[in-house]
Amino acid sequence: MLRFEIVHQSKKSRARVGRIHTTHGIIETPGFVPVATNGSLKALTSEHINALDIDLMFCNTYHLMLHPGADVVAAAGGLHIFMQRSRPLITDSGGFQVFSLAYGGVHQELKSSGTKKNEGSVKKITEQGVLFRSYRDGALIMLTPESSVAAQKNLGADIIIPLDELPPYHVEKSSLRKSLDRTHRWEKRSLDEHLKNPGYQSMYAVIHGGIDPLLRTASCNYLSSLPFDGFAIGGSLGKNRQEMIEMLTVLMPQLCSDKPNHLLGIADLPSLQQAIPLGIDTFDSSHPTKCARHGLLYTTQGNITIERGRYKQDFSPIDSTCDCYVCITHSRAYLHHLFKAHELTAYTLATIHNVRFMVNLMKRYRQAILDNTI
Amino acid sequence: MLRFEIVHQSKKSRARVGRIHTTHGIIETPGFVPVATNGSLKALTSEHINALDIDLMFCNTYHLMLHPGADVVAAAGGLHIFMQRSRPLITDSGGFQVFSLAYGGVHQELKSSGTKKNEGSVKKITEQGVLFRSYRDGALIMLTPESSVAAQKNLGADIIIPLDELPPYHVEKSSLRKSLDRTHRWEKRSLDEHLKNPGYQSMYAVIHGGIDPLLRTASCNYLSSLPFDGFAIGGSLGKNRQEMIEMLTVLMPQLCSDKPNHLLGIADLPSLQQAIPLGIDTFDSSHPTKCARHGLLYTTQGNITIERGRYKQDFSPIDSTCDCYVCITHSRAYLHHLFKAHELTAYTLATIHNVRFMVNLMKRYRQAILDNTI
Numbered sequence: 001m002l003r004f005e006i007v008h009q010s011k012k013s014r015a016r017v018g019r020i021h022t023t024h025g026i027i028e029t030p031g032f033v034p035v036a037t038n039g040s041l042k043a044l045t046s047e048h049i050n051a052l053d054i055d056l057m058f059c060n061t062y063h064l065m066l067h068p069g070a071d072v073v074a075a076a077g078g079l080h081i082f083m084q085r086s087r088p089l090i091t092d093s094g095g096f097q098v099f100s101l102a103y104g105g106v107h108q109e110l111k112s113s114g115t116k117k118n119e120g121s122v123k124k125i126t127e128q129g130v131l132f133r134s135y136r137d138g139a140l141i142m143l144t145p146e147s148s149v150a151a152q153k154n155l156g157a158d159i160i161i162p163l164d165e166l167p168p169y170h171v172e173k174s175s176l177r178k179s180l181d182r183t184h185r186w187e188k189r190s191l192d193e194h195l196k197n198p199g200y201q202s203m204y205a206v207i208h209g210g211i212d213p214l215l216r217t218a219s220c221n222y223l224s225s226l227p228f229d230g231f232a233i234g235g236s237l238g239k240n241r242q243e244m245i246e247m248l249t250v251l252m253p254q255l256c257s258d259k260p261n262h263l264l265g266i267a268d269l270p271s272l273q274q275a276i277p278l279g280i281d282t283f284d285s286s287h288p289t290k291c292a293r294h295g296l297l298y299t300t301q302g303n304i305t306i307e308r309g310r311y312k313q314d315f316s317p318i319d320s321t322c323d324c325y326v327c328i329t330h331s332r333a334y335l336h337h338l339f340k341a342h343e344l345t346a347y348t349l350a351t352i353h354n355v356r357f358m359v360n361l362m363k364r365y366r367q368a369i370l371d372n373t374i
Numbered sequence: 375m376l377r378f379e380i381v382h383q384s385k386k387s388r389a390r391v392g393r394i395h396t397t398h399g400i401i402e403t404p405g406f407v408p409v410a411t412n413g414s415l416k417a418l419t420s421e422h423i424n425a426l427d428i429d430l431m432f433c434n435t436y437h438l439m440l441h442p443g444a445d446v447v448a449a450a451g452g453l454h455i456f457m458q459r460s461r462p463l464i465t466d467s468g469g470f471q472v473f474s475l476a477y478g479g480v481h482q483e484l485k486s487s488g489t490k491k492n493e494g495s496v497k498k499i500t501e502q503g504v505l506f507r508s509y510r511d512g513a514l515i516m517l518t519p520e521s522s523v524a525a526q527k528n529l530g531a532d533i534i535i536p537l538d539e540l541p542p543y544h545v546e547k548s549s550l551r552k553s554l555d556r557t558h559r560w561e562k563r564s565l566d567e568h569l570k571n572p573g574y575q576s577m578y579a580v581i582h583g584g585i586d587p588l589l590r591t592a593s594c595n596y597l598s599s600l601p602f603d604g605f606a607i608g609g610s611l612g613k614n615r616q617e618m619i620e621m622l623t624v625l626m627p628q629l630c631s632d633k634p635n636h637l638l639g640i641a642d643l644p645s646l647q648q649a650i651p652l653g654i655d656t657f658d659s660s661h662p663t664k665c666a667r668h669g670l671l672y673t674t675q676g677n678i679t680i681e682r683g684r685y686k687q688d689f690s691p692i693d694s695t696c697d698c699y700v701c702i703t704h705s706r707a708y709l710h711h712l713f714k715a716h717e718l719t720a721y722t723l724a725t726i727h728n729v730r731f732m733v734n735l736m737k738r739y740r741q742a743i744l745d746n747t748i
Contacts, residue, residue: 039711043718045726046703068686068711076689076707084703312442315450329420329458333450337413337442344417347718352419 002159002202002229004260011372014252014279015365020056020230020260022158023200024080025087027055029260030276030365032267032358033090033284038063039073039083041355042289043347046084051325052355056088056159058284061151062097066136070154078156090159090284093148093190093206096234096264098122098132099166125165127182145189153197159262161232162190164206169236176210183208184222191226202229204262210236211243213250220254230260233280245274252278267358269298276365277374288358292350295339298357304332306350311336324356376533376576376603378634385746388626388653389739394430394604394634396532397574398454399461401429403634404650404739406641406732407464407658412437413447413457415729416663417721420458425699426729430462430533432658435525436471440510444528452530463531464658467522467564467580470608470638472496472506473540499539501556519563527571533636535606536564538580543610550584557582558596565600576603578636584610585617587624594628604634607654619648626652641732643672650739651748662732666724669713672731678706680724685710698730 003021010016020027034041035058041049049057064073076082079089102122124131129144145163152160163186167179187205194203205223209215223231233251237244244266255261260281267285275283288298295306299319304311306318317327318335326335326349338346368374377395384390394401408415409432415423423431438447450456453463476496498505503518519537526534537560541553561579568577579597583589597605607625611618618640629635634655641659649657662672669680673693678685680692691701692709700709700723712720742748 038715038717039708040715040717040719043722045699045719045722047699063715067714068707072687072707072711075687076705082705082708082711084708313446313449325419325421331450331456333442333446334413334456334458337446337456340441341412341414341437343412343414344718344721345414345419348417348419348722 001198001200002260004230004258006258008370010277010369010374013277013374014257015277015369015374016257016279016281017366017369018260018281020088020281022088022202024089024158025055027088027282028362028366029281030272030362030369031055031282032272032288032362033058033262033282034289034355034358035060035284035286036083037286038067039079041351042293043344043351044355048348048352049085052352053359054087054355056090056282057085059083059089059091059155059157060094060097061091061148061155062094064091064155065094065141065151066134070151074154074156078154080156088159089155089157090161090262091152091155091157092161092264093163094143094151095130095148095163096166098130098143101135102132127185129163129186130165145186146193149190149193153194153199153201156201158201159230160194160201160203161206162187162194162203164208164234166235167210169210169239171210173212176212176215180208180210180215180219184219187223188226191228195227204228204230204232204260206232206234206264207251207255208235211238211247213247216247216251217254220251224256228259230262231255232262232264234264241271241274244271245278248275248278248280252280255279269361272361272365276369288354289351292354293347295335295346295350297335297350298354298361306332306335307339308336318353319357322353322357322360324353326350326353326356375572375574376634378604378632380632382744384651384743384748387651387748389651389743389748390631390653390655391740391743392634392655394462394655396462396576398463398532399429401462401656402736402740403655404646404736404743405429405656406646406662406736407432407636407656408663408729408732409434409658409660410457411660412441413453415725416667417718417725418729422722422726423459426726427733428461428729430464430656431459433457433463433465433529433531434468434471435465435522435529436468438465438529439468439515439525440508444525448528448530452528454530462533463529464533464535464636465526465529465531466535466638467537468517468525469504469522469537470540472504472517475509476506501559503537503560504539519560520567523564523567527568527573527575530575532574533576533578533604534568535578535580536561536568538582538608540609541584543584543613545584547586550586550589554582554584554589554593558593561597562600565602569601578602578604578606578634580606580608580638581625581629582609585612585621587621590621590625591628594625598630602633604636605629606636606638608638615645615648618645619652622649622652622654626654629653643735646735646739650743662728663725666728667721669709669720669724671709671724672728672735680706680709681713682710692727693731696727696731696734698727700724700727700730 641657
């Protein structure tokens with residue numbers, strides 16, 4: 001099980017530098033957590049991943065459950081061995097994908113006013129769990145707190161997540177309350193199942209309550225009373241960054257500060273800047289790797305769209321301050337050419353750079369906290 | 375300029391082991407030459423390429439001329455620096471792509487009986503050169519022996535190729551004779567242009583004459599009389615492997631044996647087996663890397679189609695005798711999963727393996743020749 005060490009609490013804000021000690025190594029916080037949905041960080045090999053010095057990586061139980069199956073991963077010796085990653089991993093419950101495939105994200109929802117995006121995928125939500133149809137082969141699958149934990153035991157990530165219900169953004173307050181109560185019961189069942197055989201795994205609670213501050217408080221209070229190893233913040237936090245930050249500003253002081261916490265699915269650069277001072281420890285997002293595959297490269301001087309004509313004869317590195325293999329080896333002109341020629345290598349090189357940028361950015365944030373400038 | 379050293383002439387066949395010494399290093403022969411069309415071996419980084427120990431790599435002048443432009447590559451310091459490859463490179467004249475885009479390959483031609491595949495792309499063939507339309511932006515481009523050599527000087531590969539005309543497979547004998555004469559004039563002009571400033575570059579003649587043994591002999595005789603550094607074998611050699619091997623059996627004894635030779639565009643496994651005893655030194659082909667991206671993996675026990683269900687729980691390496699990073703690190707089950715999940719990493723790992731398989735296969739061929747068993 002994990003042990004959380006607070007290295008330094010900033011004198012200027014709630015930001016802190018920490019270390020999460022796990023069986024597979026140490027996670028420095030605040031830390032960025034790349035998303036390797038299918039057990040592969042898109043376009044990278046395990047060698048690249050090792051070279052990038054990524055402390056924690058996120059894999060999706062939903063996808064791995066549908067292919068190759070959590071049992072196959074278990075037969076391989078667990079996810080660390082299957083994907084050849086020796087350092088810490090975190091998996092989610094699978095619930096987020098089941099519900100988001102049904103409702104879509106906040107953005108799609110705001111357009112559709114909560115009408116289901118894919119009526120067919122979630123068949124039934126009962127106290128027992130959620131019945132859904134596999135997008136791969138149409139098979140009906142029942143995801144319960146117990147089956148999600150069983151799958152996550154098979155996968156064997158260092159940090160696992162209890163099953164929760166994700167109500168759509170457009171939900172009546174009474175429905176949100178009902179949903180939260182059910183989520184709490186599901187999280188408790190998940191924890192009970194986990195604690196039958198915790199092994200080296202730790203479980204983070206997921207704080208819910210949507211955009212209602214009182215329900216968020218109720219969620220903090222209830223989940224803090226249970227022996228979870230840390231807290232993830234999930235569900236809809238508002239319809240834009242400002243609302244999210246306002247909610248986190250209210251929420252964070254209510255979380256037990258001696259346990260690690262994680263903000264689910266958010267790690268864009270402006271959100272990091274505003275959320276780190278609130279005391280968030282880890283952030284997962286597929287945004288930096290998705291941007292990379294679209295040729296949007298992060299630099300300390302701002303983002304660059306590498307396909308633009310101005311980079312055709314720019315023989316300087318993507319970012320002269322970056323220590324990644326791509327910046328040391330290749331020019332912007334070469335990356336520009338590879339993107340223009342639709343070469344697969346472009347996606348690999350851009351991903352290496354953006355992930356390394358994030359790793360270095362978080363190092364700078366940690367130093368700024370140590371210096372009490374954040 | 376290159377220096378060719380024959381290390382061993384087999385006592386059993388025309389097969390020989392050699393070393394082509396170039397400014398950028400030694401090419402061991404017989405050798406496999408992977409194709410990095412756009413200055414990138416698809417899905418691999420320069421680090422992977424270095425680790426694979428590839429002696430010679432093939433880039434396509436046609437593609438690089440259209441993007442980013444040979445002048446841009448020259449401004450970068452040449453292709454070796456642009457793509458960060460320190461070891462030998464070979465480029466073609468650009469003619470093959472211009473003509474094959476017009477006529478299609480032998481396979482398409484056999485179906486269409488020589489009607490042009492893309493009427494619009496080759497606008498005009500004159501004594502001066504070939505006028506074609508860029509597939510990128512529709513611009514009209516005149517490719518002449520002199521402009522092809524100028525582009526290849528800009529690219530700076532160790533071995534370069536003179537401009538030739540590629541007549542379609544279905545061509546009248548009188549037209550083939552005319553085409554061969556023009557090709558010879560173009561090759562002579564290319565050589566003259568090259569010799570104005572050879573630098574470290576060497577030029578291979580391209581033997582033509584289609585499927586007519588007498589014209590092939592005439593081509594050998596004429597091109598052998600000029601100071602080329604080696605010989606490539608180009609043009610249509612027949613409609614199947616048997617016809618190609620019959621032609622090479624007649625042709626190879628007519629080539630000056632103290633210069634290196636190269637078979638253009640052929641390196642499938644059965645062709646290698648039959649062509650190496652005829653004394654071919656190097657073989658380029660995009661076949662092994664294309665197969666890799668389609669999940670067809672080479673092993674010493676035969677090819678495997680990794681997406682087949684039987685590999686889902688096969689935790690053994692692709693080939694237990696292979697020393698590549700993928701075989702040392704990952705299982706067939708992981709590769710199977712990545713292909714099924716359409717992960718980009720699948721293409722990278724499969725390519726690493728197939729290229730390394732080819733490198734090792736050629737090592738075994740060289741040893742067999744040294745042992746006089748081929």
